[in-house]
Amino acid sequence: MLGLGEYIVLGFILLVVFSAARMGQLGNAVGKFVYSFRKASRGQDLVDVKSLPQSRRGSTDADFTEPPKDRRS
Structure with missing residues (x-):
């Protein structure tokens, strides 16, 4: 088994090898x-899915874009 002194030495070696900036990025990634x-475990990221009306089912948004308006000066 490793003692407290060995863990401190290993931590220092990891800090030197990976540098403080990378350790900060790793901590940030773990935090996120x-x-x-x-x-997600509380269910707060669930999306409320609503069904499309009958007229929009099976079509794309491109079918429903408005034609460009003519700009005459």
């Missing part, structure tokens, strides 16, 4: 993961 995981 934990935040999104907690949010």
